[in-house]
Amino acid sequence: MPRANESGMVRKRGVGYWLTHLGLIIGVLFIFFPIWLAFVASTVSQQEIVRPPMPLWPGDQFIENYTAALFSGVNVPVAKMLLNSLIMALGIALGKIVISLLSAFAIVYFNFPGRRFFFWMIFLTLMLPVEVRIVPTFQVIANFGMLNSYSGLIFPLIASATATFLFRQYFMTVPDELAEAARVDGARPMQFFWHILLPMSRTNIAALFVILFIYGWNQYLWPLLITTDPEMNTIVMGIRQMFPSGDDVADWPVIMATSILAMIPPIIVVISMQKLFIRGLVDSEK
Amino acid sequence: MATLKLDGLKKSFGDTKVIHGIDIDIAEGEFIVIVGPSGCGKSTLLRMVAGLETVTSGEIQINGVRVNDLEPMDRNIAMVFQNYALYPHMNVFDNMAYGLKIAKTPKPEIAERVQTAAKLLQLEDFLQRRPRELSGGQRQRVAMGRAIVRRPAVFLFDEPLSNLDAKLRVQMRLEIRELQRSLGVTALYVTHDQVEAMTLADRMIVMNDGVADQIGAPLDVYKNPATTFVAGFIGSPATNFFGTDEVTVNRNKALMSAFSDAERAVLEKPATMIGVRPEHLQVCEPHDAYLTLSVNYSEALGAETLIHGKLPMGTAITIRQNGHLPLPEGGQELGAVWSENSVMVFDQNGKRV
Structure with missing residues (x-):
């Protein structure tokens, strides 16, 4: 693939070139500034934060604050919340991918009665946000006794109309001859799925994994509803739980350290899968 | 290696009849080409033999065994697809070996069979490459390799050369023919290209709208087309067709000397068509002429010249003559005039008299 800097666009040098970069740098600084502030706040002491003006350069409490956050936290150690979030996000992302792959496979390659009907039923649920069905969902989960459990966190969010739709669209671009060639080669439907369709979809899977992992990681309302036990708190809602009610003083450095820690896993996922992610979005590799 | 028999084979999609009944007995090692324009049902016919389409009625037999209800893999066939249908994420070796792996062939045997096929197809240096790193001709060879390693009873080709450029097509055509001869496998080959059909076929099936208009050896089909469709489809440029009213000059002489009694009887009826191939027409002196045409334009192709013109009633006509004759x-x-024994007469249904 030709890189952008070899072909047009950024190639020309001169005032325009530097102005473009200046603009980009300002934009990046603008976006990065709040994160920087959060980082700074997580490395100073409580007194320094509450005393105006706010510090703009990191202090010397880095190790203390992060140790405090990770291993004791406010209600529950952040390490525990990170683990909870990780299990939930992985469960949601992998579960969604497995289920969508299988349902898209069924919808595209099998001619069963009501195929279109089922597809449109799945597609319709796209239009229902979680919030709309949250009360009945809560009822169901509560009846199953899944409150305060990983399964309760994961299962209600595990089906994905979006991912099913995306995989369906992708499968429909795979030439029919490929399925026929596999059939002539003697592959059973599931062998075709495992040996051919799945490896061909790997870039799409990676792209979807990134998106869904972040989706799962950022879940707020649902964990807030069904986890009452601090041991089951996820990190995104856990941050909220750290704010004291009433007149207690918020432990800002620890909260900020928690926020920074909460950002790290999604960043790792994005960066480590960036190559596959972009390929998944850009080319279909036929 | 096997015989293949199609018996009254029919196919409909819902109410639409696509194939109206094909009968043919194919001998062991025979190369059969199914040729016809787009939409005539030739690919459907092939896919029925492959087992990718169901059979509406009739019977397919391979080696005398009815295979109508068998899965493709149980029919002992291999198919080469138009767009090759190579698995894009597998290298050449795995592409060829996939069918054998599914069949749980022992690994050393897979390796040996793939090596043999690769050697035959000059693919040895490319076994580790992905399909997208190969040229069109090489992909084509991989697709054939995939068919060869399975040692099928019948080879099925679905327009395998139509995605290649003209020069490569000629080369691959020869290779396919040689390969089929040396392996001695029965082959069924679908194409819309009459040159492929003429050069490859032991016998060809000329299909028109779901009907096999004619089944025969290429030269027989060329010399004795059974219908106007076959006469028009096989041979290039296409056969000239005109009504009896176009035969103006020396009409009586022409009709008397050129046609048989049976033909003359038909010629009296309306809607009768006379067909003459462009290569059987020669320019001559006006007083000897059977036909008079006014020239529209001439195409000088070097070795030959195509003269395009119009007959008095407006029918288009083409004459093919030697390139050294004056333009x-x-x-x-x-x-x-047409040369002796070259004129064909078709009745009002387009059937040859």
């Missing part, structure tokens, strides 16, 4: 100009009036 007629546009607007010129020419006389033409």
